[in-house]
Amino acid sequence: MNEQLRKLWQEYKEKVKAGQDPRTLYQKMIWPILLDFWKKSPVVEPQNFQFDVSIHTLGTSPEATTLAILGTRSSEVYVIHTPETRKYLEQIRRDVELELYPIEIEKNDVVTIYKKIKEVVERNIGKTVALDMTSGTKAMSAGMASGGFFFRRFFPNMRVVYVDNDEYDEELRRPVAGSEKLVILPSPHEVLGDVDAFFALEHYSKGEFYEAQRYFRETTKKTKDNRYDVLADICVMYHAWYSLDIKTAFKKSRRIVEELQTDTWLNHPLGKSRGFFETQSKILEAIKTLLEEKDYTRNKFGVFALAKTLLKKSEKHEMHGETILTALCAYRALELLLQERLSLYNLTPDMSLTGEDKIAIKREMSKILQKPEDQVEIHDKLGLFEIAILLIVRKDVYLQEIFDQEKLKTLSFALQSRNSSLLIHGFDFPNEKQVEYIKEFARELLKDLEIRARLRLDPSIDICFEKAGLELFKM
DSSP states (O other), rough: HHHHHHHHHHHHHHHHHOOOOOOHIIIIIIHHHHHHHHHHOOOSSSOOOOOOOEEEOOOHHHHHHHHHHHHHTTTEEEEETTTTTTTGGGHHHHTTTTTTTEEETTTTTTHHHHHHHHHHHHHHSSOOOEEEEESSSSHHHHHHHHHHHHHHOOOTTEEEEEESSOOTTTTEEEOOOOOOOHHHHHHHHHHOOHHHHHHHHHHHHHHOHHHHHHHHHHHHHHHHHHHHHHHHHHHHHHHHTTTHHHHHHHHHHHHHHHTSGGGGGGTTTTHHHHHHHHHHHHHHHHHHHHHHHOOOOOOOHHHHHHHHHHHHHHHHHTTTTTTHHHHHHHHHHHHHHHHHHHTTTTTTTTTTHHHHHHHHHHHHHHHHHOOGGGGGOOSOOHHHHHHHHHHTTTTTTHHHHHHHHHHHHHHHHHHHHHTBBBTTTTSBBOOOHHHHHHHHHHHHHHHHHHTTTTOOOSSSSSGGGGGGGGGGOOO
């Protein structure tokens, strides 16, 4: 404490005890010295910092607000006051020698405080802003603090501050002059790893896995708890899987399974659910093998897993209203499943057709499209519609059952719509009904593949194409 202020404080106490008015005496005897001291060398913890803008709540002790303004060193000052405390504004203006921007509210109006914080910060993007919660009613201080800590998530240059003191005089019921200090309060976002974990779980629940892993990594740094890195790896796996980066997803899945075998996770819900992640790893391995070997004949599970992944991805795009991406994923799933059926007859889309096949396909397409045979074109590389017709010509019983002529005609229109869409060869926007038609046929073929290849050995296989439940992430 400043030695001059210490001596003055003792004299001040004696005079108050002798019956002089404490407030009048404080303004005359203590305040000018304290004010001058803070103008020259404000005391700020943990370190001095100059803010561009400050917002303050004002109560019936204007000196605390004045010290807060001087401590922030801001040049643009907003003061939130009530009708009762409006009278102190002029005194503060004189003391800080700055123009003030007053904001009048009722004493419990925290909603206006939130709105004003947002307005001021949005006008000062990129600038440092101090929110002073020292004075005012409890509701005003609470509103300033909670608003500050909330908006800190979106405006990183914001800080909540408070005028504290190292000594409090119980007799006079006020801080000992010279012991005051402006404290820049730490944000829970910065010091509590649990806050980042909450944000991570929020993103995870929405399927925003990349953002979730980032918050889990931050949680690890703040808590020094390496278990959160495993949660981050789970998020990376799902992000890669749904982005079709299967190699990365499989690599992460193996690391997760290995980690969950350790004693750290023995009694944790994640450790007890290791079998779930083991199954997901096997799914990813099957897809990875299919992508590397391109073998439809021996790797039926890989075809099933990739087609199901594409249909799941299509559903997620549909939930977000992304019709074009919904169509692309559904189309690719149908194409993959039709190509698998071609392999049953030792055929591929690139193989040259026999003259007999060409004649039979033209005849069938002519009936379906109601065109003369000489107007029907067959390309060297078969499209999805031609593949479906070829399979029917080759007496594929299952396709003959699910595709009558009317359905094949509808499929033809749906596939034409896909080919003319904006992300393929044209400028059209896909029709939602036609997209649903493609998905319906893909689901039918997927169901047949499951049965034909005897893949439904485990009735819980479907759940393994979804993300792990939030209840497994509790620490």
